Amino acid sequence: MSAATNRVAVLHGVNFDVLEKRDPDLYGGLSLSELEYRIGSWAGELGLEPIFFQTNSEAEFCGYLHRLGETADGVVINAGAWTHYSRAIGDALAVGAVPAVEVHLSDVENREDWRKVSVFDGLVEAKISGQGLDGYQGALKLLADRLGV
Numbered sequence: 001m002s003a004a005t006n007r008v009a010v011l012h013g014v015n016f017d018v019l020e021k022r023d024p025d026l027y028g029g030l031s032l033s034e035l036e037y038r039i040g041s042w043a044g045e046l047g048l049e050p051i052f053f054q055t056n057s058e059a060e061f062c063g064y065l066h067r068l069g070e071t072a073d074g075v076v077i078n079a080g081a082w083t084h085y086s087r088a089i090g091d092a093l094a095v096g097a098v099p100a101v102e103v104h105l106s107d108v109e110n111r112e113d114w115r116k117v118s119v120f121d122g123l124v125e126a127k128i129s130g131q132g133l134d135g136y137q138g139a140l141k142l143l144a145d146r147l148g149v
């Protein structure tokens, strides 16, 4: 029997545990559970098995990324503010070495200059930003295609 190739880790970084308390104009006013529920429905429609993880600890996030090759076939990553400065998290994603799509709810290209920088440049198949919740659906579709699901 061949190993499953439809497991997609959906990772959220720092401050996503309080998503519903953050600026609704930028982030939509949803809680992380509501966001994950929607992502889970889309994943199911595409035949993907989502695995959710969030932490505010950079060390835990790196540890999770190190093990990605064993736990998942692809990853949707929204590392929040770490995206813009944590070279350690960029290096850790490279260790996991599974196809990755970077997502941001807000339009990071048209906010402060520091948000235009991403430590995931060159490591991800695509970067989707400014599409709110729908960005995750696009990311899942890309990964389903890439994994041949």
Ligand code: DQA
Pocket: 014, 015, 078, 079, 080, 081, 082, 083, 103, 104, 105, 106, 107, 108, 115
């Ligand atoms: C974010 C954008 C980041 O710049 C910010 O620090 C976040 C959320 C987004 O989803 O739009 O925490 O990743």
